[in-house]
Amino acid sequence: MFTSSLINGITTGSLYALIALGPSLIYGLLRVLDIANAAGLTLGAYAGLKVWKATGSLPLGICAGIVVSAVFGLGLQRLLYRPILNRGPLIPLIASIGTFIAMEEVFRLVFGPYPLAFPAKIPLPTLRLGGAVITGVHLLILIIGLVVLVGTWFTLRRTRLGLFWRATSQDRQTAEAMGINTRGVIAAIFIIGYALAAVSGIMLGINYNTVYPTMGDIPAYKMLAIIVLGGLGNPIGTIAAAMLIGLVETFVVMYAGFVLPRDAIAFIVLIIILLVRPQGLLPGPRTTK
Amino acid sequence: MSYLIVIGVTIAIYAMLTVALNMVVGYAGQPNLAQSAFLGLGAYFAAVLSTRYHLGFWWTIPVSFGVAGLAGFILGAISLRLREDFLAITTIGLNFVVVAIFQYIPFFGGAVGIYSIPLPTIGARTFGNLDFLVVALLMLALVVAVSKYLEKTWLGASLTAVRDDESAAASVGIPVASYKVVAFTLSAAFAGMAGSIYAPFLSAITPTSFGFTESVVILSMLIFGGSGTIRGALVGALVLGALPEVFRFISNFRLLTYGAILLLMLRFQPQGLLGEASAVSSLIGKVTAPARRAADSRANGRAGEGRTRDRGTPRN
Numbered sequence: 001m002f003t004s005s006l007i008n009g010i011t012t013g014s015l016y017a018l019i020a021l022g023p024s025l026i027y028g029l030l031r032v033l034d035i036a037n038a039a040g041l042t043l044g045a046y047a048g049l050k051v052w053k054a055t056g057s058l059p060l061g062i063c064a065g066i067v068v069s070a071v072f073g074l075g076l077q078r079l080l081y082r083p084i085l086n087r088g089p090l091i092p093l094i095a096s097i098g099t100f101i102a103m104e105e106v107f108r109l110v111f112g113p114y115p116l117a118f119p120a121k122i123p124l125p126t127l128r129l130g131g132a133v134i135t136g137v138h139l140l141i142l143i144i145g146l147v148v149l150v151g152t153w154f155t156l157r158r159t160r161l162g163l164f165w166r167a168t169s170q171d172r173q174t175a176e177a178m179g180i181n182t183r184g185v186i187a188a189i190f191i192i193g194y195a196l197a198a199v200s201g202i203m204l205g206i207n208y209n210t211v212y213p214t215m216g217d218i219p220a221y222k223m224l225a226i227i228v229l230g231g232l233g234n235p236i237g238t239i240a241a242a243m244l245i246g247l248v249e250t251f252v253v254m255y256a257g258f259v260l261p262r263d264a265i266a267f268i269v270l271i272i273i274l275l276v277r278p279q280g281l282l283p284g285p286r287t288t289k
Numbered sequence: 290m291s292y293l294i295v296i297g298v299t300i301a302i303y304a305m306l307t308v309a310l311n312m313v314v315g316y317a318g319q320p321n322l323a324q325s326a327f328l329g330l331g332a333y334f335a336a337v338l339s340t341r342y343h344l345g346f347w348w349t350i351p352v353s354f355g356v357a358g359l360a361g362f363i364l365g366a367i368s369l370r371l372r373e374d375f376l377a378i379t380t381i382g383l384n385f386v387v388v389a390i391f392q393y394i395p396f397f398g399g400a401v402g403i404y405s406i407p408l409p410t411i412g413a414r415t416f417g418n419l420d421f422l423v424v425a426l427l428m429l430a431l432v433v434a435v436s437k438y439l440e441k442t443w444l445g446a447s448l449t450a451v452r453d454d455e456s457a458a459a460s461v462g463i464p465v466a467s468y469k470v471v472a473f474t475l476s477a478a479f480a481g482m483a484g485s486i487y488a489p490f491l492s493a494i495t496p497t498s499f500g501f502t503e504s505v506v507i508l509s510m511l512i513f514g515g516s517g518t519i520r521g522a523l524v525g526a527l528v529l530g531a532l533p534e535v536f537r538f539i540s541n542f543r544l545l546t547y548g549a550i551l552l553l554m555l556r557f558q559p560q561g562l563l564g565e566a567s568a569v570s571s572l573i574g575k576v577t578a579p580a581r582r583a584a585d586s587r588a589n590g591r592a593g594e595g596r597t598r599d600r601g602t603p604r605n
Contacts, residue, residue, distance in 0.1 A: 031374075033374055033377070033378070080552065080556065083556060084555060084556060084559075087559065088373075089373050089374045089377075090320050090373055090374070090377060091555050091559060093320075093374060093377055094320075094508065094512070094551065094555060095551065095552055095555045095556065097322075097505055097551075098505070098509070098547075098548040098549070098550075098551030098552045098555070099548065099552060100548075101502060101505055101544050101545075101547070101548040101551075102544065102545050102547075102548025102549050102551075102552065103548075104544065105542055105543075105544045105545035105548065106545060109542065109545070221381060221382070221385060221501070224378045224381065224382075225378070225382065228375060228378055232374070232375075264385055264386050264389035267382035267383075267385050267386055268386060270378070270379070270382055271367075271379060271382060271383075271386075274367075274370070274371060274375060274379060275367065275370065278370045278371055278372070278375065
């Protein structure tokens with residue numbers, strides 16, 4: 001019971017980390033809360049499902065999802081965020097919400113209002129671990145989660161892109177003066193952020209065997225809670241917060257039989273923590289300056 | 290005719306919500322994406338009290354006003370501790386918490402909501418649609434009057450100062466904190482009052498009709514019309530409220546329409562249709578007599594300066 005809850009919690013946490021990492025990296029650069037990222041998640045899931053159905057190949061489906069979502073994200077950055085970026089933090093946020101809501105309607109009109117099944121077989125064995133069962137999907141999510149975790153840490157600490165990200169997020173003008181192509185960094189981060197969204201969308205779709213127009217709702221708002229908890233724009237903190245929320249939700253539902261649904265828990269935790277620590281659980285880049 | 294009256298009541302309710310929301314968003318410059326949660330609180334208390342405890346309609350109005358106002362007061366107190374974007378997220382979260390409470394606490398009737406809410410009575414007369422319209426318009430008049438009062442008096446001027454430059458306002462002795470709390474409290478209370486007529490008018494309410502998307506719809510109306518002005522709030526509610534009724538096909542893509550309008554307005558005309566310094570307003574300004582323009586600039590002088598200025602330090 002405990003082991004299976006623990007594994008459930010870690011799987012959920014990995015999914016949340018995948019979902020929240022992109023917006024967290026984007027927030028670090030632009031100080032924009034990119035809710036539209038969750039539209040990239042749904043878009044990636046639909047593209048992945050359609051290509052998987054047409055070709056029978058899941059890797060191909062995942063690639064298609066990543067490409068479509070990344071193009072969408074890049075377009076959004078160029079056409080929407082760039083022109084309104086210097087108008088205070090709220091206007092891009094509201095524009096992002098507008099995009100997200102409009103896109104949900106587009107999904108409904110294009111793909112129909114009904115949930116589509118996504119019964120892809122994962123070529124991974126089902127593991128048994130002391131009474132806990134890890135299905136192929138969960139194993140895949142855990143593996144991807146681990147890869148993304150290590151990859152993020154490695155990229156941010158050991159590569160030029162990571163160095164540029166850190167420089168740009170601390171001070172864009174100075175980074176530009178030092179010869180960093182900040183526009184290129186921003187474009188790269190949007191591509192990565194929306195690619196991660198597409199992967200998490202496809203994983204969500206396979207895990208629950210369903211893809212539907214509003215599947216981005218809960219990830220959208222939960223990722224907000226997670227990136228605030230993790231200290232806005234602090235990717236490592238975001239991953240820690242995602243794990244924390246995943247575990248807390250799973251254990252609270254399992255043992256306490258909480259009266260409210262698990263999706264409200266993240267926000268109650270968030271509101272309480274914001275009241276105690278208005279700057280978030282871990283310091284973001286602003287406070288480390 | 291009766292159909293027009295129904296649309297009229299709907300628009301009047303939306304107008305109450307946008308004019309009230311403008312107190313927080315337009316005057317105090319604080320984000321609030323939870324307006325439909327306050328509408329929901331008002332509607333639910335009115336529905337539960339009138340259906341289960343047989344409280345008369347006229348008594349549910351102050352209760353809804355008070356309950357939503359209390360919630361707004363709490364949110365206002367929270368807002369003092371948070372940065373703008375954290376506050377925006379908190380208000381988004383509030384929608385989910387409130388909807389979850391309606392759905393999972395038995396007192397509020399669960400997922401099916403509350404139905405057969407009794408029609409209000411006045412004397413021996415039971416409300417028809419026309420009575421709803423009259424009461425809704427009276428309520429709207431009250432909200433507009435209070436809003437006008439806020440705009441005209443020192444409170445409005447200093448709230449605008451809070452929006453434009455908080456620390457400067459504080460440094461000249463304006464108690465920034467208490468004004469923000471007043472703005473949140475009044476705005477939520479009026480949204481709750483709108484809920485007290487919304488519930489009996491629809492006769493059935495469900496938790497999901499007070500969710501986040503509805504808050505976004507109300508905000509898009511305000512931004513479309515022009516945040517910061519009462520006329521903008523009224524016109525936004527009128528145009529966007531009537532749009533799905535006039536063009537039936539739009540009701541099928543209601544959210545797409547509102548989302549797209551929100552995007553286009555923010556991208557190209559962030560002052561809104563009728564906000565200060567917006568395209569339409571300056572056009573009207575050019576056409577009307579200079580005397581009127583002088584009076585306008587006297588009335589709006591301080592507020593106008595702040596709006597056209599680039600707010601805050603340039604962001605990286």
